[in-house]
Amino acid sequence: MAEFVRTVEGRTILMVPKSSLTSKVPSKMPAFFNPAAKLNRDLSILAYSAFVASSEKKTFADSFAGIGARALRVAVEVPEVEQVYCNDINSVAIEAAKEAAGLNSVIGRCHFSIEEVCKFLLKGDKEGDRYSIVDLDPFGTPARHVDCVLRSVLDGGLVSITATDTAVLWGVYPKVCLRRYYGRPLNNSYGNETAIRLLLSLTALTASRLELAIKPVFVHATKHYLRVYAKVSVSSSQANDVYNSIGxxxxxxxxGHRFNTKEYGKGKCELCNTGLAVAGQLWTGSLYDKEFVRKMLEQDPDRQCKKVLEAAVEEASEIPYYFRADEISSKLKSNTHSVQRIVEKLHAAGFVASKTALNTSAFKTDARINSILDVVS
Ligand SMILES: [Zn+2]
Structure with a gap:
């Protein structure tokens, strides 16, 4: 364990590879730890705290736990969670996680295993039951594990899924995206929202095949990853309705015209008669449960998390795309207008408009591009 050192994240002591604290790109060997994913883990602590406040059973399963950064933070910082299950295929990483569990005095509530992800998940907790929260944060795509995640969560439970194959989901490799996520991506200015919606539609459609329904409660994206949180319920009637939220x-x-539709079709742009690009099938329903996000805000988050969460509460997330302020100014050949000012002008003209948590320099609106240009100019 010579190359492992102590570090503290949140209120939790972690044992991490020494090199991970200094290298730009964290290495998989001897174990993976990415200090830059702190915001990701901070938000997950807030989400799990919000969730367990109203759930009966409180167990957490981390399927790609690595050195246990997320799992141990749950054990320490969400004390309501009764049992934490920490799995990784890398035994060196699990040894580090065990040592850190001892240092944090949470070893009595932590269980460790070294198994293939689906094997671990389907085994269930120590009583053989499903888990109340299941996290999936793999290297690259989560697509191959989504079935196992959904099969291993309790009725009324929560799943959190991370994708780091952002180049695929943002449209650099559309063929790979189509086979992994059953939908076409868009390589454009709001590609991260399309990416989140592709991951959600894969999750929702897989769930419906298993007689389950999902309800997204929170999503988050950066340049390097996107992450979705969804409640899962056993309901064939809700599963029947899955296509209400797919388009x-x-x-x-x-x-720059954009709109959402139920029907797949090629078609021409009604504003300029150019051929349209198609994204999807993808999730067109809401991305947030605003009540849930408010509960996350009640946990007294730091400034960075608060900013994301406040934008999420305000967001008109029923609109499945956004506009970047610089897109508008370059079309108007003017200086960049502030997002705040654009939103105000759109409101004054009677349109739905909001900031978006997915991009701080962008806004959502039901106004079409020609109306936006009229209103802003
Ligand atoms: Zn057009």
């Missing part, structure tokens, strides 16, 4: 986004690369 397509059509985008015109010529004039």
């Amino acid at each position: 397509y986004v059509m985008h015109c690369f010529q004039c």
Whole structure:
């Protein structure tokens, strides 16, 4: 264990590879730890705290736990969680997690295993029951494990899923995206929202096949990953309704017009008559349960988390795309207008408009691009 050192994140002591604290790109060997994912873990602590406040059973399963950064933080910082299950295929990483559990005095509530992800998940907790919260944070795509995650969570439970194959989901490799997520991506200015919606539609459609329904409660994206949180319930009638929340986004690369639709189709842009690009099938329903996000805010988050959460509460998330302020100013050949000012002008003109948590320099609106340009200019 010579190359492992102590560090503290949140209120939790972690044993991490010494090199991970100094290298730009954290290495998989001897074990993976990414200090830059602190915001990701901070938000998950807030989400799990909000969730367990109203759940009966309180168990947490971390399927790709690594050195236990997330699992141990749950054990220490969400004390309501009764049992924490910490799994990774890397035995060196699990040894480090065990040592850190001892240092944090939470070893009595932590269980460790070294198994393939699906094997671990389907085994269930020590009583053989499903878990109330299941986290999936793999290297690269989560697509191959989504079934196991959904099969291992309790009725009324919560799943959190991270994707780091952002180049695929943002449209650099559309063919790979289509086979992994059953939907086409968009390589454009709001590609991260399309990416989140592709991950959600894969999760929702997989769930419906298993007689389950999902309800997204919170999502989060950075350049390097995207992450979704969804409640899962056993309900064939809700599963029947899955296609109410699945559709397509059509985008015109010529004039910037965009809209969502239920029907897959090629079609021409009604504003400039150019051929439209299609994204989807993808999730077109809401991305947030605002009540849930408010509960996350009640946990007294730090400034960075608070900013994300406040934007999420305000967001008109039923609109499945956004506009960047610099897109508008470059079309108007003017200086960049502030997002706040654009939103105010759109409101004054009677449109739905809001900031978006997915991009601090962007806004959502039901106004079409030609109306936005009229209103802002
Ligand atoms: Zn057009």
